[in-house]
Amino acid sequence: MATKDHAPHEGLFLKIFKDKENTKDxxxxxxxxxxxxxxxxxxxxxxxxxxxDDNLRKHFSDLVFSVRMGYEEFSAAKVYxxxxxxxxxxxxxxxxxxxxxxxxxxxxxDQGQTVGGKLPPIIPIVIYQGRGTWQARASFQDLVExxxxxxxxxxxxxxxxxxxxGKLDEGKVQENVVLKFYxxxxxxxxxxxxxxxxxxxTQGLYESLGQRTALEYIEIFFKYLVNSTEIVDKKDYAKxxxxxxxxxxxxMTTLAEExxxxxxxxxxxxxxxxxxxxxxxxxxxxxxxxxxxxxTEKIRKIQSKDTLHSLFNQIFVVDxxxxxxxxxxEALQE
Numbered sequence: 560m561a562t563k564d565h566a567p568h569e570g571l572f573l574k575i576f577k578d579k580e581n582t583k584d585x586x587x588x589x590x591x592x593x594x595x596x597x598x599x600x601x602x603x604x605x606x607x608x609x610x611x612d613d614n615l616r617k618h619f620s621d622l623v624f625s626v627r628m629g630y631e632e633f634s635a636a637k638v639y640x641x642x643x644x645x646x647x648x649x650x651x652x653x654x655x656x657x658x659x660x661x662x663x664x665x666x667x668x669d670q671g672q673t674v675g676g677k678l679p680p681i682i683p684i685v686i687y688q689g690r691g692t693w694q695a696r697a698s699f700q701d702l703v704e705x706x707x708x709x710x711x712x713x714x715x716x717x718x719x720x721x722x723x724x725g726k727l728d729e730g731k732v733q734e735n736v737v738l739k740f741y742x743x744x745x746x747x748x749x750x751x752x753x754x755x756x757x758x759x760x761t762q763g764l765y766e767s768l769g770q771r772t773a774l775e776y777i778e779i780f781f782k783y784l785v786n787s788t789e790i791v792d793k794k795d796y797a798k799x800x801x802x803x804x805x806x807x808x809x810x811m812t813t814l815a816e817e818x819x820x821x822x823x824x825x826x827x828x829x830x831x832x833x834x835x836x837x838x839x840x841x842x843x844x845x846x847x848x849x850x851x852x853x854x855t856e857k858i859r860k861i862q863s864k865d866t867l868h869s870l871f872n873q874i875f876v877v878d879x880x881x882x883x884x885x886x887x888x889e890a891l892q893e
Contacts (some may be wrong), residue, residue, distance in 0.1 A: 571783040572686070574776065575741055576622055579603050584735040586638065589722060594682065602627040603638075608666075621659065637663060637681045653699045656683045656719050683719035688745050695721045736767040737776060744780060753790045757799035765803055774806045778813055785817045793818070828864075835867035842871055847880040857887050866890050 576582050583600045590598070606623040624638040649655070664678050672679060687693055696702055697718045700711060724745040732738035740760045747753040760780060764773040781796060796814055800807030836859050844850050861867055870886060877883045 570779055571741075572688070573622070574779045575737060576686075577605060578737070579605065581735060581737050582624065584732070585738060588731040589720070590682070597628050599627045606637075623663070637667075637679060638684065650696070651702065652685060653696060653702050653719065656685070657699060657715060657717070659683075660717075683717075685719050685721045686724065687722065688724040690725075690748065692726070693723055697721045736763055740764065740780070744784070748784075748788050749790060751790065753784075753788065754795050757791060757795055758802050761799045761807075762802045770806070774803075774810065777803075778810045781810060781814055782817060785814055832862055832864055832867065835864055835871070836861065839867055839871050839874070842874050843880070843883065846874055847883075854884060854887065857891060861887075861890055863890075 576585070583603050586598075586603075587595065587600060604625050606625055608623050609621055626638055660681050660683060663681055667673065667678055685695065685697075687695070697720075699717050700714050703710075703714050705711060705714065724742055725748070727742050729739065729742050729746075732742055740756075740763065743756055744753070744760070747756050761777055764776050767773070768776065777800075784791065785796075793814075797811060800811055839858055840850055840855055843854070858867075858870075861870075870883075870890060873886055874883055877886070
């Protein structure tokens with residue numbers, strides 16, 4: 560089960576790339592020519608398989624597609640899509656890709672999908688829509704420290720295709736309206752231009768897609784934005800949805816539920832931090848006696864639950880209250 564933090568990012572990715580036409584258009588513009596000349600993209604098929612365990616599923620979404628190649632011996636080469644959704648990059652994504660590829664090949668071997676003892680090729684693709692620039696180490700060997708070149712022949716050597724959505728050339732996705740707005744939104748996520756983009760998105764999708772499909776995409780785009788940026792507010796969403804002949808009120812109701820849930824979770828988090836602060840103050844009182852107002856004020860400035868928990872554990876092992884005061888001061892400087 561995905562966490563709430565994961566859900567909007569995952570939902571946007573899956574909505575876009577589970578659609579075969581979107582994925583086909585993306586691959587047509589971004590795979591190397593040497594691969595495209597052999598791949599029959601019209602045969603693209605979404606496989607009902609995932610190689611993520613429960614722990615990794617909290618951070619990733621994976622999709623596996625098969626596509627027929629232009630020669631019989633490899634009739635179903637695999638195209639693997641891994642989506643990294645966190646705002647901070649994953650430095651060891653190459654190691655995770657290697658694991659998924661090995662699991663895929665093992666499954667193909669067990670199912671007899673080999674020709675002359677050889678396995679079909681796998682094309683690993685990483686799609687990143689997080690904030691900031693991520694210069695991913697696309698070569699696996701770059702992840703391994705080797706004393707000399709002689710070690711290279713013993714270390715797996717492969718690369719994966721890496722796409723930072725916020726850095727893509729918009730001109731390459733103009734022919735697909737969904738991909739066009741996907742890239743445009745990610746690029747404008749922290750920019751005031753996002754306000755101007757929302758009405759264009761609602762109108763553009765509604766005019767280009769069928770009513771039902773357009774409303775589905777608009778809702779998933781807007782739910783993602785509600786959970787990802789504070790650049791736009793309720794008035795901006797309402798103004799954009801007013802461009803729709805119908806269906807905008809239903810989407811606004813869905814967004815209102817998102818805001819309610821967000822408010823409840825924020826309230827719960829504030830309450831948990833306040834409770835941790837009071838427990839820490841009480842623990843100090845039990846160990847050292849009177850708590851001076853200055854220390855109480857410092858503790859209540861700490862807004863990290865993890866930091867408060869760490870200080871709570873330390874209060875039982877420090878030698879005196881001066882040492883504990885020093886730890887509090889250090890926590891406030893972080």
